[in-house]
Amino acid sequence: MNYVSTTTIAPAVTPFDALGLTDITAKLEDNVLLVTLNRPRKMNSFSEKMATDLVRVFEFGDQDDRVRAIVLSADPSAPAFCAGVDMEEVARGSSLLGRKEDSETEHRDPGGQVAMAIYNNRKITISAVNGNASGIGLTALQCPFDFRIIWSGSKMTIPFVRLGIAPESTSTYLLSRLIGQSRATAVLLSGAVMLPDSPMLSGLYYEVLPNRTDVLPAALKLAKNLAANASQISIAYSKGLLHHNGSSVEEQHLLESRVMKLVGASEDAAEGAKAFMQRRKPNFPDTPNRNLSPWYPWWKVTDVRHPKSKL
Amino acid sequence: MNYVSTTTIAPAVTPFDALGLTDITAKLEDNVLLVTLNRPRKMNSFSEKMATDLVRVFEFGDQDDRVRAIVLSADPSAPAFCAGVDMEEVARGSSLLGRKEDSETEHRDPGGQVAMAIYNNRKITISAVNGNASGIGLTALQCPFDFRIIWSGSKMTIPFVRLGIAPESTSTYLLSRLIGQSRATAVLLSGAVMLPDSPMLSGLYYEVLPNRTDVLPAALKLAKNLAANASQISIAYSKGLLHHNGSSVEEQHLLESRVMKLVGASEDAAEGAKAFMQRRKPNFPDTPNRNLSPWYPWWKVTDVRHPKSKL
Amino acid sequence: MNYVSTTTIAPAVTPFDALGLTDITAKLEDNVLLVTLNRPRKMNSFSEKMATDLVRVFEFGDQDDRVRAIVLSADPSAPAFCAGVDMEEVARGSSLLGRKEDSETEHRDPGGQVAMAIYNNRKITISAVNGNASGIGLTALQCPFDFRIIWSGSKMTIPFVRLGIAPESTSTYLLSRLIGQSRATAVLLSGAVMLPDSPMLSGLYYEVLPNRTDVLPAALKLAKNLAANASQISIAYSKGLLHHNGSSVEEQHLLESRVMKLVGASEDAAEGAKAFMQRRKPNFPDTPNRNLSPWYPWWKVTDVRHPKSKL
Numbered sequence: 001m002n003y004v005s006t007t008t009i010a011p012a013v014t015p016f017d018a019l020g021l022t023d024i025t026a027k028l029e030d031n032v033l034l035v036t037l038n039r040p041r042k043m044n045s046f047s048e049k050m051a052t053d054l055v056r057v058f059e060f061g062d063q064d065d066r067v068r069a070i071v072l073s074a075d076p077s078a079p080a081f082c083a084g085v086d087m088e089e090v091a092r093g094s095s096l097l098g099r100k101e102d103s104e105t106e107h108r109d110p111g112g113q114v115a116m117a118i119y120n121n122r123k124i125t126i127s128a129v130n131g132n133a134s135g136i137g138l139t140a141l142q143c144p145f146d147f148r149i150i151w152s153g154s155k156m157t158i159p160f161v162r163l164g165i166a167p168e169s170t171s172t173y174l175l176s177r178l179i180g181q182s183r184a185t186a187v188l189l190s191g192a193v194m195l196p197d198s199p200m201l202s203g204l205y206y207e208v209l210p211n212r213t214d215v216l217p218a219a220l221k222l223a224k225n226l227a228a229n230a231s232q233i234s235i236a237y238s239k240g241l242l243h244h245n246g247s248s249v250e251e252q253h254l255l256e257s258r259v260m261k262l263v264g265a266s267e268d269a270a271e272g273a274k275a276f277m278q279r280r281k282p283n284f285p286d287t288p289n290r291n292l293s294p295w296y297p298w299w300k301v302t303d304v305r306h307p308k309s310k311l
Numbered sequence: 312m313n314y315v316s317t318t319t320i321a322p323a324v325t326p327f328d329a330l331g332l333t334d335i336t337a338k339l340e341d342n343v344l345l346v347t348l349n350r351p352r353k354m355n356s357f358s359e360k361m362a363t364d365l366v367r368v369f370e371f372g373d374q375d376d377r378v379r380a381i382v383l384s385a386d387p388s389a390p391a392f393c394a395g396v397d398m399e400e401v402a403r404g405s406s407l408l409g410r411k412e413d414s415e416t417e418h419r420d421p422g423g424q425v426a427m428a429i430y431n432n433r434k435i436t437i438s439a440v441n442g443n444a445s446g447i448g449l450t451a452l453q454c455p456f457d458f459r460i461i462w463s464g465s466k467m468t469i470p471f472v473r474l475g476i477a478p479e480s481t482s483t484y485l486l487s488r489l490i491g492q493s494r495a496t497a498v499l500l501s502g503a504v505m506l507p508d509s510p511m512l513s514g515l516y517y518e519v520l521p522n523r524t525d526v527l528p529a530a531l532k533l534a535k536n537l538a539a540n541a542s543q544i545s546i547a548y549s550k551g552l553l554h555h556n557g558s559s560v561e562e563q564h565l566l567e568s569r570v571m572k573l574v575g576a577s578e579d580a581a582e583g584a585k586a587f588m589q590r591r592k593p594n595f596p597d598t599p600n601r602n603l604s605p606w607y608p609w610w611k612v613t614d615v616r617h618p619k620s621k622l
Numbered sequence: 623m624n625y626v627s628t629t630t631i632a633p634a635v636t637p638f639d640a641l642g643l644t645d646i647t648a649k650l651e652d653n654v655l656l657v658t659l660n661r662p663r664k665m666n667s668f669s670e671k672m673a674t675d676l677v678r679v680f681e682f683g684d685q686d687d688r689v690r691a692i693v694l695s696a697d698p699s700a701p702a703f704c705a706g707v708d709m710e711e712v713a714r715g716s717s718l719l720g721r722k723e724d725s726e727t728e729h730r731d732p733g734g735q736v737a738m739a740i741y742n743n744r745k746i747t748i749s750a751v752n753g754n755a756s757g758i759g760l761t762a763l764q765c766p767f768d769f770r771i772i773w774s775g776s777k778m779t780i781p782f783v784r785l786g787i788a789p790e791s792t793s794t795y796l797l798s799r800l801i802g803q804s805r806a807t808a809v810l811l812s813g814a815v816m817l818p819d820s821p822m823l824s825g826l827y828y829e830v831l832p833n834r835t836d837v838l839p840a841a842l843k844l845a846k847n848l849a850a851n852a853s854q855i856s857i858a859y860s861k862g863l864l865h866h867n868g869s870s871v872e873e874q875h876l877l878e879s880r881v882m883k884l885v886g887a888s889e890d891a892a893e894g895a896k897a898f899m900q901r902r903k904p905n906f907p908d909t910p911n912r913n914l915s916p917w918y919p920w921w922k923v924t925d926v927r928h929p930k931s932k933l
Binding site for chain 2 (some may be wrong): 802872
């Protein structure tokens, strides 16, 4: 995960078979990692273990060169894509909303940890929302993705102000950036129930599809298309530039110029130019692990997972 | 008002009856403070006294625990919600656009003072736009609110470039954030007259209603719903997180985690969980005055009202 | 160009007749500078010389008091507004994507140089997109403008990830600000072909017109209207406030208050008030060159064109 400085504190990445997933499933096909929320009897609600599973599988996807795109969806036999945090688990003393014994600064929102593992991922990420979504089902499980594809009948709400709890999963940062502060404020402070075509959510979705069963195939189609036809280093650098803007247009110009020079000298650029001239599809050889410059990431990288960590 | 450090320089908050309002009226009902622009013969145009009145009444609303939401509307007998700054008052030497005797750095835009009193308010704020709005009627009196509800027939314009005056009321900050810089630039530089369903304003309004007389009831309905059913501290913290983002997603994660821990230990959270389990409406006891952590506000708070004040 | 500190390193501005334009044409009429991409046989593709020409002509427009608005369009006999970077020139060793002999930090993206010359311009800028646009035709030649007017049939794409190249022209900065990060990410990472009415581009265009031949007349009409009726210093200050926000609403309030005081004391403000009272069109005398305060620009100005320049 690229918010951990890979030279100094990178954890060994667990191999796929040893991820120990229970609350989600994952499989790799055509260079696309398909992740599925797997708690249908609990309406795919968000558990502590689901948080751990998701961070692990997105870290794996970020690090493994075979993975060129990651799709998240949910077991469709449940009545919801994700019904929010598992309130029964919270009632049993889960750390989801903070352990009693933790001090004020020690808690680390598990939804935020998941959101960062997705937002900081160097691969294409797509959320395939095939049902209703409440709270964390709309924050962590949608906002940090590159693309969101949804069934038009999905009912959605972020009901935190009506429950006396706090907004989470970095939604107060991401939602304003994604769709503007007017819509973000309305969504977070009203607690309203919305459909994907609500004006309050305009701009959030790449595709809104009329049939629930169309969502996953559409997401996989986009994922496989980009896995096959897009340069992995062009994607990694583009996401870096989008997520880590300079403080002025001049600074961004210097960042983009340096990236342009680095990417321009890559095998992917040579292959891209050749394929363009030969009017054929490219076959890009570069991967983030092997071919990103040591200059990447150029922004300050902080591991905020440890309870004592600061910025 | 929370941009004044409450520990050191907080003014005593004037009681409701002693606010001395003349250019607006205010009444408190069902925990909702209804503020009404009250210069119908002047097309509800913005006066120096209206600025003072608005700052006072929003400070009162911020500080008084009985107030759980604030609605701004305008006397409907006027042909406009607000026809802009009172140009006759300006011609008579009002300070609205700057006093002659003030130095270049001493002027404090009254529209900006009003905008900050609204934007920094810890309670829900709703602008109920029941008629045409020009200049400050669209900047200070709409942009800093959490929600905007409007009559579809309201004609609106920000004509500053066509009058040779400067944009104000922090509109050059708020408008880009609310609806994006493309729309904000078009609105501010064209001086065009727009209706609420103009693509240039897309995203600005929570509701656009076909009848002028529907606007205030819709705003009061939303205000009373949130006053009755939303946690005041959840709202205050959510607004703080939305308005004062950390400089990275990691920093926002730490802020949200701390807020989550604080709110999670509150009486409101306990009541919210209990009401959820019992499938009943909550009855939240906490208020910003009594129950916000001393850590709030976590951002640097500056009083910029004094002519010599700096950041 | 205002990102060059005019007191210390301003280049002498070339007179109009000596600009040496070859890949674009330019003419001045009714205080509007009309710039036309002029490589119809090359589908108006972007060349090194076009970059130089565009920077020169926008610098001229910024500095010459006769110019009150600048419109960019393209020779309509070509099948595209701009087909992207001239790949044949790149194949011949052009600097467009970086010279081999330049070090990693020496390259300066020519598209970014053009984008900054437009974005930092103190005059009204309008892009009149009368045909298809690829890559730089949608980044440098649309994003940095104040207004974009387009033919509804224009096909557009930013195909960089599919070509193994990097995003440029400060598009990773501007696009998120203009239309939000959700849409910007989708546009940049999908490489999809879009029409102007695509939800992915919502908010980007001031006008979308059904006939290709309507685009330039509509742009000229808007340009001439603002050239005739808008205050040049009100526009310059408004653009400065929009592009160089303070770090908080309080800081923006201080900036706006100072601008208000400066503009309020101008001849334009006096003329604006007089014209308003007399119900006639104004005739604004001020210009940026003569009448902006020495305080403008109040932000840090950096020339990043030199290969060794840093921020």
